[in-house]
Amino acid sequence: MTHAEVLLIGGRAGVGKTTVGWEVSARLRAATVPHCVLEGDYMGQAHPAxxxxxxxxxLGERNLKAVWSNFAELGYxxxxxxxxxxxxPGNTAMFQRVMGSDVRIIRVLLTASDVTAGERLAGRELGSExxxxxxxxxRKARLLDEQAPEDTVRVATDGRSVLDIAGEVVAATCWLTRT
Incomplete structure (x- = not known):
């Protein structure tokens, strides 16, 4: 394999993207699948904008390009x-610019009900926001539901363990069967 592959894990706030991403990484590490993990929300965090x-x-794209070039230089x-x-779909071109026009993009949209997301956010957001x-x-849940491409794998998170969700996400990549 010479081309790059990216697993995009998207979803509304409170759906569990970061937690699932780290569990996906744990599974890949256990199977000795080389990979990198990035929390994209941090790539553009500068205030004021x-x-x-x-x-x-x-700014997010510039930072992603810099970080990915370091990973790629090391062979990831x-x-x-x-x-x-x-x-x-609007993000496809960014990943092609950053990782190469032949990048394989795997899209996974994590979903959760308003109640579930609200409970998770109430436990996490202890400040003023x-x-x-x-x-x-x-708002983002509606946008994602309406605009996610047809090839996006949708994974419900309500009432499920992180282990179970991550297993479904890893299966969407086929990375364990092609290593």
């Missing part, structure tokens, strides 16, 4: 990338 980039999209070809909207996170999570 850079001038001309109010949504931090360009698989990336587990968690980010709320990473699965949306809970209401903002709840509203944004509901």
């Amino acid at each position: 850079p001038e001309g980039d109010p949504h931090r999209v360009a 070809r698989r990336l587990v990338y968690t980010n709320t909207v990473s699965v949306l 809970l209401e903002q996170e709840l509203a944004g999570s509901a």
